[in-house]
Amino acid sequence: MSILAFDGRMGASGDMILAALLDAGADPDVLESVTDALEVEYRIDETVKCGISSTTIDVYLTDRDGSDGHEQGHADEHDGSEHSHEHVDHDHGDGHDHEHEHTHDDGDEDDHTHDHAHTHENGDSHDHVHAEGHGPHRSYLEVREIVENMGLEPAIERDALAIFELLGEAEASVHGESLEEIHFHEVGADDAIADIVGAVLLCHDLAPDEIVTTPLATGGGSISMSHGEYPVPTPAVVEIAQRADWSLRGGPVETELLTPTGAAILGHLADGVESLPALDLEGSGYGAGGYDLDPHPNVLRVLVGDGGGRGELVKDDIAVLETNLDDATPEVLGGLQETLADAGARDVSILPVTMKKSRPGHLVKVICKPADRERVARALAEETGTLGVRDAGATHRWIANREFETVALEVDSETYNVTVKVASDVDGEVYDVSAEYDDALAVARETRVPVRDVLRRAETVAQAAIDADDSFGDIS
Incomplete structure (x- = not known):
């Protein structure tokens, strides 16, 4: 590059x-x-x-x-x-x-x-x-x-x-x-x-x-x-x-x-x-x-x-917010993925930690866009009751270009669609193909094919389409 x-x-x-x-x-x-x-x-x-x-x-x-x-x-x-x-x-x-x-x-x-x-x-x-x-x-x-x-x-x-x-x-x-x-x-x-x-x-x-x-x-x-x-x-x-x-x-x-x-x-x-x-x-x-x-x-x-080597990933400006909790219920913690997403969070991680006096607790880390940090911090405080939210100081992350494509799978003469996520660098070089689990699970339930087989088949079809530079929807 x-x-x-x-x-x-x-x-x-x-x-x-x-x-x-x-x-x-x-x-x-x-x-x-x-x-x-x-x-x-x-x-x-x-x-x-x-x-x-x-x-x-x-x-x-x-x-x-x-x-x-x-x-x-x-x-x-x-x-x-x-x-x-x-x-x-x-x-x-x-x-x-x-x-x-x-x-x-x-x-x-x-x-x-x-x-x-x-x-x-x-x-x-x-x-x-x-x-x-x-x-x-x-x-x-x-x-x-x-x-x-x-x-x-x-x-x-x-x-x-x-x-x-x-x-x-x-x-x-x-x-x-x-x-x-x-x-x-x-x-x-x-x-x-x-x-x-x-x-x-x-x-x-x-x-x-x-x-x-x-x-x-x-x-x-x-x-x-x-x-x-x-x-x-x-x-x-x-x-x-x-x-x-x-x-x-x-x-x-x-x-x-x-x-x-x-x-x-x-x-x-x-x-x-x-x-x-x-x-x-x-x-x-x-x-x-x-x-x-x-x-x-x-x-x-x-x-x-x-610059040598393979193409870089995409630079994405972010903020990382975090707080320690020692009294949050499992229900509150489990709901943070949804409630913080409504405020602008891009990702929420919850890790077990040991806090003061050896008390068990949780570290909540939230990724959001810089412009959303105040709104997300407020939502995190309201949802958990925490008295303070730290700005971890991160300025950016490196992410893949992501595209969602649909592949067609044929099982017992019936055609089923599965969405796959295609990850590539700035030069367009694909380095990962992942089938969406929910789509694969729906196909597995209807066809009684193990979900891991549906995932594998969908990713194989997608990779073949990429290698052939062909249309995803035309391959089954």
Whole structure:
């Protein structure tokens, strides 16, 4: 199974993600879907960060001649200097512009960018304007319409739209507005669309089976935005992280490292891991950020490789609740499977234990979804009278993909249906087939065939159908 792994120890921004994927071997030609739809071009260069050769990428507007003194000066300064992580703020109709307090630090002999630019069908682009902070600002609905009209492959379009939706929902939550009311500031500009759609295009070009990221560093300190001075991570990043599978980590420097655009891209595409997985490496890439953060190399590293072995099981977020009981009746304990299931429990286990003063008792362990933990804990307390329910601290479990199929068994010229449960990994490899006992018992009672024989026959038929890649219902 191929895995694309982001190393999040220096955070992430949209341009760093693009640059890292290109450096890892993604084909830059796939970005033409963006440059054909928007009047922008990508400039791909190289730089060195603390001795690490890295790729940089910038988005420039191609429909502006740069005659405005401010804009031309910005573009000229950008070409000859290191640029900061982009920070994304949004305009909600109040007319305030985003205030950048980050500086543009001149490069030195060890940290430099090359002047030559990689462009896409735009010829000489020396007087084009850097897109960050320039160009139109759009609402969420306007951005969605642009993406839908880009002619992207369906899977790519779905991912791109999902990222903008995640970003929009985060901003809507922060500002107490609906998703339809959100008016993006910089995220609605061409450069942000180019970052997000471009990242999806490059990820699909590398075509990994799974994308993961280690905990993402946020940096620290505070930044000035249009609505005031905000701590790092910014409110939008915090909202996105709450919806994402990965975790945040502060530091290692006092500046912004994780932008909302970077967080949203990885929030949709990547699953969280605590450390880099074991990989048979096939490639790697480094995408440079703008700051010089010596002795920390300000780069986003991405690794591409084969995870090896058979496919993994599915990661399922859960909570585990438990309590000790020394006075529960057998009837109450026996009914917990049903009463707690009504509250959201996925599984209930009851184990005999020895409690204080050598008294016999029971340990009740309940698995539920995190969102259901309070409701399940309340039900457990009400049903048993326990004075306390512990959260055992489990965050997830690994489970099989499960499908239920029906097989037809023929006994004495009569056909009987038995449901079987088919368990497989994420690659679809089946590793267990189990007939449902209740169905088998019903057949056994009617045919007087031992239930274990019915179970065995049903599982044999199901396995034969799997091996033949055939329809379950057509085999008897």
